[in-house]
Amino acid sequence: MLKKKGNSSPNGFDTLIGKNASFEGTFKTTGLLRIDGKFDGNIEVSGDIIVGKDGRINGNIKSNNVEISGIVEANVVCEEQLKISSSGKLYGDIEVGSFVVEEKGVFDGKCKMKNETNPETESKKSSKIKAV
Numbered sequence: 001m002l003k004k005k006g007n008s009s010p011n012g013f014d015t016l017i018g019k020n021a022s023f024e025g026t027f028k029t030t031g032l033l034r035i036d037g038k039f040d041g042n043i044e045v046s047g048d049i050i051v052g053k054d055g056r057i058n059g060n061i062k063s064n065n066v067e068i069s070g071i072v073e074a075n076v077v078c079e080e081q082l083k084i085s086s087s088g089k090l091y092g093d094i095e096v097g098s099f100v101v102e103e104k105g106v107f108d109g110k111c112k113m114k115n116e117t118n119p120e121t122e123s124k125k126s127s128k129i130k131a132v
Helices: 119-128
Strands: 015-017 022-035 038-051 056-063 065-068 071-084 089-091 094-101 106-108 111-113
Parallel strands (some): 022 038, 089 106
8 A cells, every 4th residue: 555656756755744843724746645733724646645753634535545654634535545553543534446554543433434336336236137
């Protein structure tokens, strides 16, 4: 997870909100975003997000992959994988492709798993199947 293809900075991430920084508002970017500071607002990334141990987010997140080691109070929409490390805490609802919580990681919210197929389409398919 969180392996960036193509151009990336020498440090391995494209955008950094450092430990002593705080940001308020809406943030949109591409590539790999790392947050080690405080963020209040909405984040939309065409790429991946890493929330470091000192990272704090209050808002909403939309991304391909998210890895949380800090504290996040947000609803998260993750196209692929959401991972909460042993030091991570997530308070909010999620919609994800896959979900991993390490031992001692915290998740408090509702989880909706995305799937490749539409349930209505699947029920129509199964109703058309006839026993021979």
